[in-house]
Amino acid sequence: MIWKLANPQLRDLAVYEPGKPIEETASKLGVHPDSIIKLASNENPLGASPKAIDAMRAALENAPLYPDGGSFYLREALATRLGFAPENIILGNGSNEVIEFLGHAFLHRGDDVITSEYAFIAYKLIATLFGACTIEARSPDYQQDLEAMLDAITPKTRVIFIANPNNPTGALTSQGKIDKFMSRLPENIIVVFDEAYFERSRRSEHRRSPHLFENPRTRRSADWLRHRALRLNRRAR
Numbered sequence: 001m002i003w004k005l006a007n008p009q010l011r012d013l014a015v016y017e018p019g020k021p022i023e024e025t026a027s028k029l030g031v032h033p034d035s036i037i038k039l040a041s042n043e044n045p046l047g048a049s050p051k052a053i054d055a056m057r058a059a060l061e062n063a064p065l066y067p068d069g070g071s072f073y074l075r076e077a078l079a080t081r082l083g084f085a086p087e088n089i090i091l092g093n094g095s096n097e098v099i100e101f102l103g104h105a106f107l108h109r110g111d112d113v114i115t116s117e118y119a120f121i122a123y124k125l126i127a128t129l130f131g132a133c134t135i136e137a138r139s140p141d142y143q144q145d146l147e148a149m150l151d152a153i154t155p156k157t158r159v160i161f162i163a164n165p166n167n168p169t170g171a172l173t174s175q176g177k178i179d180k181f182m183s184r185l186p187e188n189i190i191v192v193f194d195e196a197y198f199e200r201s202r203r204s205e206h207r208r209s210p211h212l213f214e215n216p217r218t219r220r221s222a223d224w225l226r227h228r229a230l231r232l233n234r235r236a237r
Ligand SMILES: Cc1ncc(COP(=O)(O)O)c(C=O)c1O
Pocket: 093, 094, 095, 096, 097, 120, 163, 165, 166, 167, 194, 196, 197, 234
């Protein structure tokens, strides 16, 4: 009965199955939990940073106070470090939550979202959540084809998601391709560069690209980015 009352698009969403707790897997395999290294969801087998543990302990002192949902000091610190204004930074409980915020901000029922074939699955899930339709541009050789994404634009397209690098394919899109893409992007479309794994990229030209504001070609794209594109990073791991 409750399903009938819920938003119909939710019925099409498969329930996410998180990985099993270490203890469950250990007991199933008959081994000690310490012998298992869990890596399925970006866990860090080296353990949490002692600095992070100290900061979390210190934060417990503030538990009686209502939490600062605006993350005032964290945004200030990130803004100083990254050279942006604090109002250009949004924080979420993981970047999945920020992707959902984008749905709240930009998507209506019946809109189109464009991404690549084999792109990170959350884009499609969030589009479905907001009643939008996902168009997946072809992805030859598992690379993201930005030209194909432009060709896929419809009058109903509101948001384009580009994971750079992509999960699960690892495909990395060059700054040159991004600049070309941005120069052809219609004014009314928001593009999201999801750089959740950017720091893992070993290719130096890609590692530098988000900060290459001094390069004339990139500065142009940086101007574009300020206006119509959003970068999604997950730095705090
Ligand atoms: C490309 C990409 N973006 C975003 C996320 C979501 O990350 P988080 O765990 O910070 O919500 C992931 C998680 O695997 C990802 O692969």
